[in-house]
Amino acid sequence: MKSQERRDNILVCAARLFAAARFDEVLMEDIAREASVAKGTLYSHFADKDALYFAVVFDGILQLNNHLRAAAAQDRPPEEQLRAVMNAILTFFSRNRVFFRLLSMEDAKAGPGGSESRQRWQSERTEQIDVIESVLRRGVAGGDFHVPQPRLQAFVLRGMVRSVLTSGEKLSVKEMVDVIVDTFLYGARSKAPEAPSP
Amino acid sequence: MKSQERRDNILVCAARLFAAARFDEVLMEDIAREASVAKGTLYSHFADKDALYFAVVFDGILQLNNHLRAAAAQDRPPEEQLRAVMNAILTFFSRNRVFFRLLSMEDAKAGPGGSESRQRWQSERTEQIDVIESVLRRGVAGGDFHVPQPRLQAFVLRGMVRSVLTSGEKLSVKEMVDVIVDTFLYGARSKAPEAPSP
DNA sequence: CTGGTCTGACTGACCGGTCAGTCTAGATAT
DNA sequence: ATATCTAGACTGACCGGTCAGTCAGACCAG
Numbered sequence: 001m002k003s004q005e006r007r008d009n010i011l012v013c014a015a016r017l018f019a020a021a022r023f024d025e026v027l028m029e030d031i032a033r034e035a036s037v038a039k040g041t042l043y044s045h046f047a048d049k050d051a052l053y054f055a056v057v058f059d060g061i062l063q064l065n066n067h068l069r070a071a072a073a074q075d076r077p078p079e080e081q082l083r084a085v086m087n088a089i090l091t092f093f094s095r096n097r098v099f100f101r102l103l104s105m106e107d108a109k110a111g112p113g114g115s116e117s118r119q120r121w122q123s124e125r126t127e128q129i130d131v132i133e134s135v136l137r138r139g140v141a142g143g144d145f146h147v148p149q150p151r152l153q154a155f156v157l158r159g160m161v162r163s164v165l166t167s168g169e170k171l172s173v174k175e176m177v178d179v180i181v182d183t184f185l186y187g188a189r190s191k192a193p194e195a196p197s198p
Numbered sequence: 199m200k201s202q203e204r205r206d207n208i209l210v211c212a213a214r215l216f217a218a219a220r221f222d223e224v225l226m227e228d229i230a231r232e233a234s235v236a237k238g239t240l241y242s243h244f245a246d247k248d249a250l251y252f253a254v255v256f257d258g259i260l261q262l263n264n265h266l267r268a269a270a271a272q273d274r275p276p277e278e279q280l281r282a283v284m285n286a287i288l289t290f291f292s293r294n295r296v297f298f299r300l301l302s303m304e305d306a307k308a309g310p311g312g313s314e315s316r317q318r319w320q321s322e323r324t325e326q327i328d329v330i331e332s333v334l335r336r337g338v339a340g341g342d343f344h345v346p347q348p349r350l351q352a353f354v355l356r357g358m359v360r361s362v363l364t365s366g367e368k369l370s371v372k373e374m375v376d377v378i379v380d381t382f383l384y385g386a387r388s389k390a391p392e393a394p395s396p
Numbered sequence: 397c398t399g400g401t402c403t404g405a406c407t408g409a410c411c412g413g414t415c416a417g418t419c420t421a422g423a424t425a426t
Numbered sequence: 427a428t429a430t431c432t433a434g435a436c437t438g439a440c441c442g443g444t445c446a447g448t449c450a451g452a453c454c455a456g
Contacts, residue, residue, distance in 0.1 A: 024222035105303065105306040108306040136386075144387070149367075151367065152367050152377055155364065159362075163357025167350050171350075180354070185387045187383050187386075188334075189342070
């Protein structure tokens with residue numbers, strides 16, 4: 001399966017480049033050079049530049065979604081589960097900054113439009129929301145959470161991840177999870193919740 | 199000042215196109231046609247395609263920042279002020295969906311890199327955070343808010359706006375503001391805060 | 397008439413995509 | 427064991443379409 005390795009390597013290199021520059025600024029030649037292959041080889045793995053690009057992006061989101069599903073799988077108390085899910089997302093992105101930028105860029109564009117590939121993108125993207133939403137709903141069912149609009153607030157949670165990562169503040173994954181979940185669950189209205197001091 | 203009008207019209211048309219397609223998919227000819235000008239005219243207003251693009255983006259963020267500053271200017275009780283600020287952002291984007299996509303795309307890319315134009319972008323972008331952060335700090339100073347990391351949480355708030363807008367749920371601006379501010383201030387941990395019933 | 401603005405046909409660099417040719421690894425024959 | 431063949435992956439020089447950017451002339455307004 002040497003060919004598979006090569007393909008994967010191309011994806012990794014392409015990801016790096018696409019994350020760093022605009023689509024049209026990344027030349028097929030650049031990708032080829034970066035991956036130590038000839039330009040022609042790219043075309044024996046991917047139909048064209050667009051296909052390569054989508055393969056990159058798609059590969060990234062599939063990885064992320066796997067982590068996510070895994071984290072949401074084992075059932076624990078709602079809050080703990082929520083932390084686990086957020087932890088999964090943040091861990092993945094911390095280890096793959098490249099994908100973070102790439103996915104951010106991609107779904108900034110992800111409007112209503114629908115070129116076949118966008119369709120798949122949309123559905124993978126939606127799955128993340130579904131997972132988060134189901135965690136919230138479980139919390140509501142158990143009486144632990146008060147979440148009037150689970151779907152919407154699932155979007156909010158996912159958005160918070162992006163915010164924290166783009167903030168530039170250098171925090172550990174745990175710290176990020178804490179900021180997000182604490183803010184989300186306990187709010188910023190005075191009266192610290194329970195965690196503050198002894 | 200006919201020339202100014204024309205220039206503005208070009209910006210508006212270009213914004214629409216750039217929001218709908220990738221940079222390299224938008225042709226100067228398309229922009230010219232959309233704006234009912236000849237291609238050459240574009241070059242008497244903007245040095246090149248990149249300059250035009252950045253002018254579009256920059257124009258958008260300047261408008262937004264003006265609204266934002268205005269909203270944060272008059273001082274009111276912290277919570278009310280926070281609502282006003284969020285309202286300003288959401289109102290602007292609701293009226294200018296185009297800019298929402300455009301700005302989202304642009305700052306997805308906005309990594310550490312620094313091509314002169316990006317520098318300016320970065321600083322305008324930062325100003326939004328500064329405004330939100332100062333609102334939070336005022337709330338903390340007055341003892342109304344409990345916000346351990348004002349800057350970070352300012353990012354979170356801005357991110358929530360994006361989340362809600364991308365969610366696809368069709369809500370009025372007021373409803374969006376409420377979801378965001380309520381979540382941010384009161385949290386999702388059971389025990390509804392104060393607003394629920396009688 | 398004249399200074400300025402606009403126009404759109406034109407040009408040439410550039411880059412996505414191709415393909416004839418090379419190389420390698422394995423299979424088969426001797 | 428070694429020679430020969432073959433499949434198919436890889437290579438990179440090349441091609442040709444595409445567009446950003448130009449500029450000679452049309453078209454005004456004063």
